[in-house]
Amino acid sequence: MSPLLSIRDLSVAFRTDAGRFEVLHGLSLDVASGRTLALVGESGSGKSVTAQAILRILPRAAMITGGRILLADGGQQIDIAALPADGAVMSALRGQRLAMIFQEPMTSLSPLHTIGDQIGEALRIHTGASRRDADAQTQEALARVGFPDPARALSTYPFELSGGLRQRAMIAMALILRPALLIADEPTTALDVTTQAQILALLRRLQDETGMAILLITHDLGIVANIAHDVAVLYRGRLVEAGPRDVVLRRPGHPYLRALMRAVPRFDMAPGERLMPIRAAQADIPPMARHEAPAGDILRVEGVSRSFTLRAGRLWAKPRIVRAVSDVSLRLAGGRTLGLVGESGSGKTTLSKMVMRALAPDSGRVLFDSGAGLADVRDLQGPALFDFRGLVQLVFQDPYASLDPRMSVRQILCEPMEIHGVEPRARTERARDLMAMVGLDPAALARYPHAFSGGQRQRICIARALALNPRLLVLDEPVSALDVSVQAQILNLLKDLQEALGLSYLIVSHNLAVIDYMADDISVMCRGRIVEEAPRAVLFRNPAHPYTRALLAAVPHPSLDHPLDFAAVTGEASDPGRWPEPHCLAPDEAGAMREIEPGHRVRVGAARTREAA
Known part of the structure; x- marks a missing residue:
């Protein structure tokens, strides 16, 4: 049976000031009807360029320099590479025979038009x-x-x-037009694990119903193991390995694929085992003041709640009040890492903003030890508040959006020091040390954010967060936008920095494998409440709450021996009214946290609370 799409010796180049730069080198692969081909590789390997070439939506600086892209259509083959990109034939193929799901839906959908119109x-x-x-x-x-x-x-x-x-x-x-080929470019990168599993299950079901072919572009080997039929591995624009999924993942032949598999965080990692990035980034951490961890907690959150009022859709309707965080308490010991886990909308980021004092809680307290004992951050004023801003720093999820494109790296790193009164000569020296500390060349200080890769930009964000020698870093999904090899570099760097500088981390993530690798203690959030908390080893060995178990069940393993149970992944896991006893909660019922073993607490409903009393 002939393939639906056949790419033969495809080459793509970009025109630059220095001449032509080849990004695809003689790529050949086939996509069969009713099957999913996973195109795997790091950022910059040529995956998205391949998809853009198929749809003929390459950037203006790019051009197809050789090869054919053959699409089966009504018993004949159309060479897409030979068609005018803006011609009538190509325009008709887009949507009717070829369709694409882009990586970031918020930037791919028009904010000015309704979903129905689009x-x-x-x-x-x-x-x-x-x-x-x-x-x-x-x-x-x-x-x-x-x-x-x-x-x-x-x-x-x-x-x-x-x-x-x-x-x-x-x-x-x-x-909507039932295309023959669907190209999915990182369709689940920014989604939490349960939503990701639901999207993957949806793609599988729609493929079974329509018989369409799927070209899945991803760097996540867990997704590949659970949804792909065939695998093609790209490295620097060249195909280095291809074949059926079971053969490729069980017996990887190319060293690049084996290196990719070693870079993925796994739940079965031994204590002290480190991730193995493909290219180790050598960080040079200079001797500097190391924070001594306080004897007790460096951060304590006590009964914090926060609500938001949403505008009503109609003028005569009452505004809707949403409780984002409800009576949450946390403890973080100095020099340790607390992982905060939950789906999108569970209240993780709102809680982290209250820790930063970017939002004020409606009730409860956030206590922080700046070196003189725990103090309520809401009471800080004047110089004390100014010092607090330097001691607690945030690393954002999207490194590109959080860096000013008009500022050089030197300006980005020196700005917080200038605000806090560090003299100019010391600022420049400190900026050079920070670059070396995160494994970047100090000679790159004059460059701008657009000149760096995603992983390098995240290193710059970490360097900026360290500029004022903080005691606590709040890490909001720090690696969710990065491919697995760069993710391994960043996670290892954060571990090294914590050890060298005595830092404490509050890491917010929906990636449980990352939390397992980084955290000492874990708190699980759902619908604004903590539903389970325990030391890392205890939680992953014995998850007690149904929501925690659902999160763990939704994680796609890169191993073929642990397939994802798509039937078990539903939206019911985050509905407190559907939780089994003793965890079931009535509407507006808070329940209570109950200790089931030393250091391991889980939320139970009112009936179980009364029994315990």
Whole structure:
């Protein structure tokens, strides 16, 4: 049987001031109908360029310099590479025969148009459907991808949807014309594990229903092991290994693929075992003042709550109050790492903002030890508050969005020191030390953020956070936007910095494998409450709460021996009313935390609380 898509000797180059730069070198691969081919590799390996070449949406500086892209269509083969990129034939193929799900749904969807308009637009353009017919088919497509209220979604804007629903809307848009080939470019990178599992299950179900082929672009070997039929591995624009999934993952032949597999955090890692990045980044941590960990807690959160008032959709409707964080208590000992885990919307980031005093809690206290004992950060004023701002620093999720593109790296690193009164000569010397500390060349201080890779930008963000010699770093999804090899570099760097500088970490993540590698203690959040907390080894050995067990079950393992149970991954896991006894909570019921073994506490409902009393 001939393949649906056949790429033969494809070469793509970019025009630069220094001449032509080749990014794809004679790539050949096949995608069969009804099967999923996973295109695997690091950032910069040529995966997205391959997808853009297939759809003929390459940047203006790029050009196809050789090869063919053959698409089977009605018994004949169309050479996409020979078609004009903006011609009528190519425009007809996009959407009808070829469709794409982009990596970031928020930037791929227009903020000015409703979901219904954006999905129905493809129908109206390609089929001439009326507005009424387009709305009916759009509503049907939204129901097919699992929207809870498809009719209401027609008039909903992207910013009103969660990340998972935005990605479902992108899938509905791509599949509205039932294309033969779906290209999914990192479709679950920014999603939490349960939403990711639901999206992967949806893609598998839609493939079974329609028989479409899927070209899945990813760096996550756990996804590859659970959804792909075939695997192709790219390294610097060249195909280095390809074959059926079971053969490639069980007996990887190329050293690059073996190195990729060693870089992935795993749950079965031995105590003290380190990740093995493909390219080790040598950080030079100079001798400097090391914080002595306090005898007790460096951070203590006591009964913190925070609510937000949402605007009503209609003028006469009452505003809706959402409780984002509800009576949360945490403890972080000095020099240790506390992992905060939960799905998107569970309240993790809101809680971290209250720790930073970027948000004020409605009730409760946040206590921080700056070296003179625990003090309520809400009471800090004047010089004490100014010092606190330097001692607690935040590393953001998206390294590119959190760096000013108009500032050089030297300006980025020196700005906090200038604000805090460090004299100019010391600022320059400190900036050079910071670059060396995170494994970057101090000679690059004059460069701007766009000149660095994603992993290097995250190193710059870490260097900026260390500029004022803080005691506590709040790490909000610090590696979720990075590929596995760069992720390994950053996680190892954070461990080394903690050991050398005596830092304490509060790490917020939905990636349980990352939390397992980094954290000493773990707290699990759901619907604004802590539902389970325990030392890392205890929690992963004996998860007691059904929500924690659901999170663990949704993690895609890179091993073929631990397949993901897609049938068990549903949205019910985050509904307290559906939890089994003794954890089931009635609407607005808080329940209580109960210790089940030393240091291991889990939330139970009122009935169990009364029994214990």
